Amino acid sequence: MKKLLAVLAFVAVVLMVVVPNVCADGVCEFAYKDDDLADSVTESVYQSDTHVACKVVVKAATQLFEFTEDGCDRCYCAEGLGTGYAKVYENFVRDCVCHDMSHADWYEKEKPTAVTFTMVEAKADPVILLAVSAVCLVAAIATLAFVRGRNKGFVAGSDAQSEFEERIDN
Numbered sequence: 001m002k003k004l005l006a007v008l009a010f011v012a013v014v015l016m017v018v019v020p021n022v023c024a025d026g027v028c029e030f031a032y033k034d035d036d037l038a039d040s041v042t043e044s045v046y047q048s049d050t051h052v053a054c055k056v057v058v059k060a061a062t063q064l065f066e067f068t069e070d071g072c073d074r075c076y077c078a079e080g081l082g083t084g085y086a087k088v089y090e091n092f093v094r095d096c097v098c099h100d101m102s103h104a105d106w107y108e109k110e111k112p113t114a115v116t117f118t119m120v121e122a123k124a125d126p127v128i129l130l131a132v133s134a135v136c137l138v139a140a141i142a143t144l145a146f147v148r149g150r151n152k153g154f155v156a157g158s159d160a161q162s163e164f165e166e167r168i169d170n
Helices: 002-022 126-151 158-169
Strands: 029-034 045-048 051-060 063-067 075-081 087-089 101-108
Touching: 029 045, 029 158, 045 051, 051 087, 063 075, 101 126
Parallel strands: none
Antiparallel strands: 029 101, 045 087, 051 063, 051 101, 075 087
16 A cells, blocks of 8 residues: 555656746747847837747846846836846846946747647446446455455465465474
């Protein structure tokens, strides 16, 4: 029984860890560097029909500012991350030392595909349902009998094993 529980726990952990990673919607990879930002340009824009912006890194003077979701810090704001149209722009707050953007590195991943669910009305044959229920009931009873037999020490082959070991010793 302990082995069965250990196997079930292992399967549950694998399903919780592996399946979400396999089903994740794409990898965030470098797309391009927008370094055409003159002093008068205060924003950088990302646009794609097939991908979504997943990250932008702003370089200003010697500092880097990374955004992976929409939001603002004391000098810059990012909007539209996770979509096909995103932008990052200067948003200088009073009394903060901010510098003009020198460039923006845009990262992207493929657009998630839409999943459509269709409801299908299923009409099950009562005879098949009864047969499947009977098989499940028999399997449950057999499992319980096996587990109870192991707990009482009646394991198939154990008596034969000990008899065999006695013959070897004699």
